[in-house]
Amino acid sequence: MSEFATGGCLCGNVRYSCTDKPLMSGACHCRDCQQNTGAAFATLLIFKKDSVTISGNEAKTFEHIGDSGKSVRRSFCSDCGSPFMAEYDVTPDFRVIMAGTLDDPAVIKPEWNIYTASKQPWVELSPHMKSFDGGFKRD
Numbered sequence: 668m669s670e671f672a673t674g675g676c677l678c679g680n681v682r683y684s685c686t687d688k689p690l691m692s693g694a695c696h697c698r699d700c701q702q703n704t705g706a707a708f709a710t711l712l713i714f715k716k717d718s719v720t721i722s723g724n725e726a727k728t729f730e731h732i733g734d735s736g737k738s739v740r741r742s743f744c745s746d747c748g749s750p751f752m753a754e755y756d757v758t759p760d761f762r763v764i765m766a767g768t769l770d771d772p773a774v775i776k777p778e779w780n781i782y783t784a785s786k787q788p789w790v791e792l793s794p795h796m797k798s799f800d801g802g803f804k805r806d
């Protein structure tokens with residue numbers, strides 16, 4: 668099977684591989700992603716669920732209620748704490764990978780910004796990317 672990308676946590680105890688290209692990718696400026704990643708925004712890669720395989724036994728999951736009112740499960744390495752994946756009950760067929768954990772983050776080109784209503788004031792949005800105040804919406 669061909670591999671699109673591989674990645675993992677900072678200590679290397681959690682590894683993953685993605686067989687297909689992401690369906691889409693973008694930056695999420697919601698407060699949950701800011702707190703979860705400790706960064707100004709999370710760069711998200713949205714994959715079909717079955718194209719992402721996790722290896723290692725160190726992944727733990729934290730579950731909370733998202734903006735949708737439904738569960739969000741955020742996975743991280745129990746040894747080094749790196750958040751690497753999120754899964755949303757609203758979109759059960761997808762797995763969302765945190766792009767900073769890719770072995771080669773340059774393989775992706777984010778297309779949009781979401782939840783810009785809570786973006787940090789110093790972040791300048793690219794005019795080449797679509798922006799949404801809230802969640803992603805198709806035209």
Ligand SMILES: [Zn+2]
Nearest residue numbers: 676678744747
């Ligand atoms: Zn780790």
Ligand SMILES: [Zn+2]
Nearest residue numbers: 695696697700
């Ligand atoms: Zn978010």
